[in-house]
Amino acid sequence: MGKGLTIREFSPFASLIDDFFNESWPVYNQRHDVKVTDSGYEWRYELPGVKADDLSVEIRDGRLHIKAEKKFEKEAEGRKYHVRERQFGQFERSFRLPEGADWDKADAQLKEGVLTINVAKRPEEKPKKISVR
Amino acid sequence: MGDLVKEKNGNQVEAVTQIPAVDISENENEFIIEAEVPGTSKDQIEVELQKEILEVKAQAELDGAAVTYLRRFKVGQAVKVDSIAAHYDNGVLRLNLPKADSQKPRKITVAG
Numbered sequence: 612m613g614k615g616l617t618i619r620e621f622s623p624f625a626s627l628i629d630d631f632f633n634e635s636w637p638v639y640n641q642r643h644d645v646k647v648t649d650s651g652y653e654w655r656y657e658l659p660g661v662k663a664d665d666l667s668v669e670i671r672d673g674r675l676h677i678k679a680e681k682k683f684e685k686e687a688e689g690r691k692y693h694v695r696e697r698q699f700g701q702f703e704r705s706f707r708l709p710e711g712a713d714w715d716k717a718d719a720q721l722k723e724g725v726l727t728i729n730v731a732k733r734p735e736e737k738p739k740k741i742s743v744r
Numbered sequence: 745m746g747d748l749v750k751e752k753n754g755n756q757v758e759a760v761t762q763i764p765a766v767d768i769s770e771n772e773n774e775f776i777i778e779a780e781v782p783g784t785s786k787d788q789i790e791v792e793l794q795k796e797i798l799e800v801k802a803q804a805e806l807d808g809a810a811v812t813y814l815r816r817f818k819v820g821q822a823v824k825v826d827s828i829a830a831h832y833d834n835g836v837l838r839l840n841l842p843k844a845d846s847q848k849p850r851k852i853t854v855a856g
Contacts, residue, residue, distance in 0.1 A: 644806065655806070659780040659835030687769065690776065694768035697780055724782030724835015725806075 651731040652712060658702065659724035668719040668728060670708070675728065677704045711735070764800075764813045764837075772849060775823060775841040781813045782835035789837060791830050796820060798828075800837065822847045 646653040658666070658679055665680045679702040708714060708730060716731035764779040781789070783804035790801045802813040819825065823841045831838045 657782040657835070659782040662834060687776075690769040690771050692767065692769045694766060696765040697767045697778065698765075723785060723832075724780070 649732075651716075651729055652709060653730075654726075654728045656704075656726040656728075657724060658721070658726050660697070660699075661702075661721070661724070661726075663721050666721055666726065668726075670714045670717060673714070674705055674707050675714075675730075677726070677728075678702070679726075760809065761812045761814050764802075764815055766815065768817075770843075772843075774843055777817065777839040777841070779813070779815060779837045779839075780835060781832075781837050783811070784813070784832075784835075786832050789830070789832055791828075791837075791839065793819065793825055793828065798839075800839070802837070 643654065643656045646655075654675075656677065658681070660681050661679045662682075665682060667676075667678045669676045669678075681699045681702065683699045711733050713731045713733040717729065719726065719728045721727075764781050766780070767776075767778045769776050769778075777800075779800060781800075781802045781804065783806050784802040788803040790799075792799045792801075796819050798817045798819045800813070800815050800817075804811045804813065819841065822844055824844050827842045829840045831840075
């Protein structure tokens, strides 16, 4: 049911996002944020209307893969539409996790149409001091 | 737009008003408005009908920035205003506006 709109996102965190983009997917618009704190990274995607069952978040080969499908409700079929601004279809993102991200400590939550993914940072290796005698 | 809101740490952030994307549809019995208002919650959504204007307003906080979703709809005589229902689920607000009886298709039995 998607309109097949393709959009490009602007990101000031190009190295963190490294999105790949496939024009052939029907992609709908959504906003997202990235936040880097001392303890980790947080990605937030607005996915209103996506159900938890239609969403998957995976970490594979050091990359984070997000796949979601916003389905057009069955009960909506047969309705007569006057305004149609919402977009439906598949949403897919994949990006390389930043170096130092500890993907064993990752957590994803979908709440009120917002997907939040947290990945902890690995503690930085402290430089080893060698005393000179 | 343009209102300044104090953040928890005392910084001033700009309060942003957003127009949510909506679908408006109808079936035999009702009109349905579905608005995308992610990141808010039931108690932060206000739906108000005054005269013939239905106003939908919701507050959300996205990374410390205050977002106000706002949209108004004109609702004519075609709606039973006392029976409007609202549901919020998965970031989508759905309003069901039952049609006034005069708007519903009527079956007329053929006598014979």
